[in-house]
Structures are given as C-alpha cells and as structure tokens.
Amino acid sequence: MLTALAISGYRSLVDVVLPLHPLTVITGANGTGKSNLYRALRLLAEAGHGRAVAAIAREGGLDSVLWAGPETPQGLGAQGTKRTRPVAVRLGFASDELGYVLDLGLPQADPRSPFTRDPEIKREQVFTGPFARPGTLILDRQRTGVRVRGDQGWVSLNQPMGPGQSALLDLTDGTALPESVALQHRIASWRFYDHFRTDAGSPARAPQIGTRTRWLSDDGSDLAAVWATTQDAGRGASLDQAVEQAFPGSRVQIAVNEGVFRLQLRQPGLLRPLDAAELSDGTLRFLLLCAALLPADPPPLLVVNEPESSLHESLIAPLGALLTAASAQTQVIVVTHSAVLRRVLAQAGAETVELESAGYGTRVRDQLPLERPSWHWPSR
Structure with a gap:
C-alpha cells in the first residue's frame, strides 16, 4: 500500500x-x-x-x-x-x-x-x-x-x-x-478511471468479442467481459450486491453468442432484460464503476476521478458503499467535489485530504x- x-x-x-490510506478522499474547491x-x-x-x-x-x-x-x-x-x-x-x-x-x-x-x-x-x-x-x-x-x-x-x-x-x-x-x-x-x-463515456456511441454500449479480462479498460469497452470474468471466478456476489443496493430488484446478466458478449440488466416489472445500449447514462456509468472497482483480481491501486459525475443523488450512497467495498480489497484514492460522497465515505472510515x-x-x-x-x- x-x-x-x-x-x-x-x-x-x-x-x-x-x-x-486504504481509502483516501481528495477534495477541495475548484x-x-x-x-x-x-x-x-x-x-x-x-x-x-x-x-x-x-x-x-x-x-x-x-x-x-x-x-x-x-x-x-x-x-x-x-x-x-x-x-x-x-x-x-x-x-x-x-x-x-x-x-x-x-x-x-x-x-x-x-x-x-x-x-x-x-x-x-x-x-x-x-x-x-x-x-x-x-x-x-x-x-x-x-x-x-x-x-x-x-x-x-x-x-x-x-x-x-x-x-x-x-x-x-x-x-x-x-x-x-x-x-x-x-x-x-x-x-x-x-488503474485510473475518469469520466466514462456513456453517449450513444460509447464502446460500453456495444456488444464486444469477449475473453477473460482482468481489469476494465479506460473506455469501458470490455465491460461485459470483465463482469463475466468476475462471475466466472466466483466473485460475482459483490457485483450483485452493488447492483441491488443501487437498483433494488435488478440484476446484471451476460449474454454470450459465439464469443460476442452483451451486458443486460433485468429490472422488476419488465418482460425482458435491457441491453447496455438501452440503459440510461447514469445506470450505465454506475455499472461501469462496479466493474472497475470490483474485478476478480483487484489491482494494487485504484484512482477514481469524480465518480459521482452524472449520477443521480439517490446513487451517491450506493456509490459510497461500492468504493468502501473496493477498499477492502485494494487501495483506493477518490478525487471528488461531492460533499455528500465525502460524508458517506468518512462514515465508512475513509481519510479525507482537503x-x-x-x-x-x-x-x-x-x-x-x-x-x-x-x-x-x-x-x-
């Protein structure tokens, strides 16, 4: 560390x-x-x-x-x-x-x-x-x-x-x-993660050829492969818990067809799962953060810049829980403007550097x- x-x-x-520290929050004014x-x-x-x-x-x-x-x-x-x-x-x-x-x-x-x-x-x-x-x-x-x-x-x-x-x-x-x-x-x-793309042309929204993938790429293009790798390694429960906290009753599944991986989200009340291409920007961004922070084999250091960006306020507490869970596996540094996220992480034992x-x-x-x-x- x-x-x-x-x-x-x-x-x-x-x-x-x-x-x-194991979980350090970097904050300060513009x-x-x-x-x-x-x-x-x-x-x-x-x-x-x-x-x-x-x-x-x-x-x-x-x-x-x-x-x-x-x-x-x-x-x-x-x-x-x-x-x-x-x-x-x-x-x-x-x-x-x-x-x-x-x-x-x-x-x-x-x-x-x-x-x-x-x-x-x-x-x-x-x-x-x-x-x-x-x-x-x-x-x-x-x-x-x-x-x-x-x-x-x-x-x-x-x-x-x-x-x-x-x-x-x-x-x-x-x-x-x-x-x-x-x-x-x-x-x-x-590993460094800074403002994932979630626009219509985002690589994270498109089906991709999948192989065992250790860590999420900067552009999130291998989201489905990282999620499947974590599940295959028997570490999928932490991902399921993070999704449940953020979107109660929902769960992620990975559809595989001839080596092409597609991430889908099942939500209560819907008759079919939604593909990544159909998800809202905030939902997709949260799932990208889940894959980045909870891989099967965590890197020695994760640095996340303004992870709260584009997330609804209702997702800040689940985000704090996600970052805290990640810090139990590896060292995490969070750069943030959010006072709410700072408070959530401080309550979980994070050290703040202003x-x-x-x-x-x-x-x-x-x-x-x-x-x-x-x-x-x-x-x-």
Whole structure:
C-alpha cells in the first residue's frame, strides 16, 4: 500500500507531501489542485510503462507543466523572479514495500534538435522505508549512470541510460535488482478511471468479442467481459450486491453468442432484460464503476476521478458503499467535489485530504508540520 505521495514543481503542486490510506478522499474547491494531483499520479504511473517523458511532451513539454509562480511562493500578489535552482518536476511515493523518486529536468540538447521539448530524467531512486536517504536506497540513477546495492555493497551497472530511458523499465544488466522489476510491474498495474463515456456511441454500449479480462479498460469497452470474468471466478456476489443496493430488484446478466458478449440488466416489472445500449447514462456509468472497482483480481491501486459525475443523488450512497467495498480489497484514492460522497465515505472510515490554494500553490489544508510525511528529494 502507498503510504505517502510527494510532488514538487508540477503545475500548482509546488511542494506537496500527503499521507495515503486504504481509502483516501481528495477534495477541495475548484482551482485548488485536485486535477493536478490526479494528473501527477497518472504521470507516475506512466513511469512504470516507460512513458513519463512522452506524457509530459503531450502536455506541451516541461515548460507547460511547471509551476508558473515564483520559485518561493509568497502569497497573493507575489511577483515571479529569476529561478536560482534547477528547473525540475519531481514525483515520488513511499509504500509499505518499496518507494520511488523521479526527477525530470530540462534537456541538454542542441537547440536545433526536434526534441527540445522532451524533458530528461535526471535522477531515479528506488528505496525502502518511509523516504529516500542513503541508507535506504537500493537503486540510484544519476543522469546516465545507474548503480544498485547488492550483498557486497554498491555495484555500478555497465549500461548508460539515455535521457528518456527509465531505470525501472529499460535496464537489461543482469545485476539489476529484481525488486526494481517488481516495482515497475506494480506501478504499471495501477488503474485510473475518469469520466466514462456513456453517449450513444460509447464502446460500453456495444456488444464486444469477449475473453477473460482482468481489469476494465479506460473506455469501458470490455465491460461485459470483465463482469463475466468476475462471475466466472466466483466473485460475482459483490457485483450483485452493488447492483441491488443501487437498483433494488435488478440484476446484471451476460449474454454470450459465439464469443460476442452483451451486458443486460433485468429490472422488476419488465418482460425482458435491457441491453447496455438501452440503459440510461447514469445506470450505465454506475455499472461501469462496479466493474472497475470490483474485478476478480483487484489491482494494487485504484484512482477514481469524480465518480459521482452524472449520477443521480439517490446513487451517491450506493456509490459510497461500492468504493468502501473496493477498499477492502485494494487501495483506493477518490478525487471528488461531492460533499455528500465525502460524508458517506468518512462514515465508512475513509481519510479525507482537503486541498487549498491561496497564492502559495496547492497545500494540504490544516496540515501541521509534524503531520506532513517525512520526505527528502535527492540532489542532482
């Protein structure tokens, strides 16, 4: 389980370290940095796929994602000054197993190069314990060089790293620690869900070729396959319970015809089940959330952005129960505007992190110095 998330220099997240729990609710007013925090988590996940540099390039390059205010924020009305420290976007997390730090900076490239907007990976570290420090490091990458700590101490690897290569994904040296490989697989398994499409052309509404499917895709196109996989694994009761709480007397069934899967919903009073194409937007969105949050084999982390969007108020309590049930199987982070959903989740034991911004960049509201998790960013 992740125990802390640290972000520095990414949009409004000038210097944020926040604690994470089995079920964490991220909230705050508009403009306080909730979406930036969600994006930063996704950027960390891209590192597990070796795509962090490409992800920043798609956002417009490093200059587009950097904090736009003064290097040392001083409140409303403060004017920017010339930077004295290296330009950096730094991301990291600690967990009860291994932690990771990623430092991205300006490219050292010929200005005539077509890749001048690509950031470079300046530093990567894999560590044990609550934060990175010399005694807890097991992998340390500085620019092109990588070293790993073995039984006999540090070993420098004979594999220079390119500016866009990740030590988690691209190391081929046989002395690289298996822990870093396991960490890469774990990060790559994080799942993010943000505003499912439910319009008439939504992939979730169409019949699809079905195979055993571990986790729901971002577009929900494999909804029926994930539901059938969960049922086949003997975990369908949790899905049935979630549907019953939201739509009393209803149940989902999967129709299969020559390998084509169709999700159908039986409702009381109707003579036939309704296909996914016939469901209301809110009903389909709730079923997509059920499949995302209660798969047969839960991922190590589920991050859900504004799951209450387009749901009727009568579905907020069932949604809270669904998120709570998911957190019993895996770690869940919920980003939400809904005060009702926050209250429902708080009553179920969720920890709430409220963000605020008053000219200093994003901060954790009422976070006292001793409540901020310990963290250390490595120098370059």
